[in-house]
Amino acid sequence: MSAIKRFLELDRQTQKTVSIVGDSMIDEYYFINANRISPEFPIPVFVSKDTKPDIIRPGGAANVWCQFSNFNVQATLYTYCDHISAFHRACNGLPPNLRKHTEYVPALPIKQRLYYEDHALCRWDIEPEKYQRHDYERLLAYLDSEAADIVILSDYDKGFFDCDLQPWITGSRFRPTIVDPKKGPVRKWKGCTIFKPNAKEALELTGSTDTITQLAKLQRETEAEFVVITDGGNEVYGIDASGNGFEYIPRQVVKANSVVGAGDCFVAMLALAYSHGMSIEDCVE
Helix, strand or coil, X not given: CCHHHHHHHHHHHCCEEEEEXXXXXXXXXXXXXXXXXXXXXXXXXXXXXXXXXXXXXXXXHHHHHHCCCCCCEEEEEEEEECCCHHHHHHCCCCCCCEEEEEEECCCCCEEEEEEECCEEEEEEEECCCCCCCCXXXXXXXXXXXXXXXXXXXXXXXXXCCCCCCHHHXXXXXXXXXXXXXXXXXXXXXXXXXXXXXXXXXXXXXXXXXXXXHHHHHHHHHHCCCEEEEEECCCEEXXXXXXXXXXXXXCCCCCCCCCXXXXXXXXXXXXXXXXXXXXXXXXXXX
């Protein structure tokens, strides 16, 4: 049986509980006309009927959470949320197997993407200051009260993890934790089960362009059971705590029309497969 068929059969047979912790944001999509050039400056003129986004979606850690909507999973998001408006509109209509525990902050980061037909024209990021006040204890209490099978720590460097991370990584129940990192220092994630940067992040975190060196250094500093590095749609590299390496090469490389949220999708399915006891190689596939 192929890895994907086994994964789907395991998902059908057994419901898993997954906790997603980290930086949430809002993704807004605007579909506009851009067939004119400004007479004032040599720049395109974007034309729309109004200033309302055509699509609003949960982003960041909330996007990881949303990936479980069509699987046999009880997924709970632990995050910060803006005032009821935008975030709750973005979550409108999500199925009941997705739950959330939130603490309020004045505003969330917003990524505004402008498209003309299928072409992405620009992205405007609205970045409030990093969260200055956190009620970590309340969210940690929620997390400890729910016996999740696996925990995903989704870091977008927006301020959620500017704290002592050991309670999030180990917790009182010592559940497997998967870290999707954005920034260092790497040692702050020490003790996680799986450490999963992409190729760009691995370069920034290690200062090395050599994949073998990256894997060894990241494993040594995190003491993770596995380090997994994704390289777009090309390959996935990994190493275990004993220094054994592995890689996955797709049988066919397909150029994606959009890579928005690709890392979120990958870490969600990696976590779900791992929670079902699949080997790390099959999880990656």
